[in-house]
Amino acid sequence: MHLTDKEIEILEILEQNARVPMEDLAKMIGENEETTIKLVKRLEEEKVIVHYATLVDWAKIDSYQGITAMIDVKVTPKRGVGFSEVAERIYRFKEVTSVYLMSGVYDLSVTVEAKSMNEVARFVSEKLSTLDSVVSTTTHFQLKKYKHDGIVYEQKKNDKRIVVSP
Structure with a gap:
């Protein structure tokens, strides 16, 4: 377009x-x-603007117990559809917030949001790993978010006072 x-x-x-x-x-x-x-x-x-979103720093909410995991997935592609069919099956799970086709050792990068590590573990063992095309997974848990979509979460405030020394 x-x-x-x-x-x-x-x-x-x-x-x-x-x-x-x-x-x-x-x-x-x-x-x-x-x-x-x-x-x-x-x-x-024309779907050039796909969605409007609000970026929230959930770490600042005391009662929020959410966790984000990034899962690398090795997949056996299917003839005629490649990775698209398995990617579609994965992104339909409610826990999944994003799926990307990647270059490198793993084929797909899947981002999952859940209430606990156990919930992520159940997702991987009961839903993701059981898909026919999935060969292996590696799960990484997000500990702290510094920057997302070009937005820095905690910027240091510069001290603009003039330094006075004796």
Whole structure:
């Protein structure tokens, strides 16, 4: 799909802040609000803009008990469909938040969110490992999130006071 410079500019702005009011977005790209709304609607209809999301730092919520695991999966691809069929079976599980085809030792990278390590373990042993095409898995548990989707979670505040020495 070919996009205009204005459409690409809209995507770049919305990727940084999806909550920009249409009025402000229009000013930023140098268009009127009506044209801007039409451009955004077209991008949504064509599935270029797939979804708007809020990025939450769950680690700051005392009562949150969630855990994120990244699972490397080695798969035997099927003739005619390659990795797509098994990837689709995997992403249909409610625990799975993302699936990527990767280069390297493992074929798929699967991200899972659950309430506990035991829940992740049950997912791997009862659901993921039992799929016909899955040869092996390696599970990594996320301990701390520093940066996600270009957003740094904890930035140090710079001390802007002038240093005074005796």
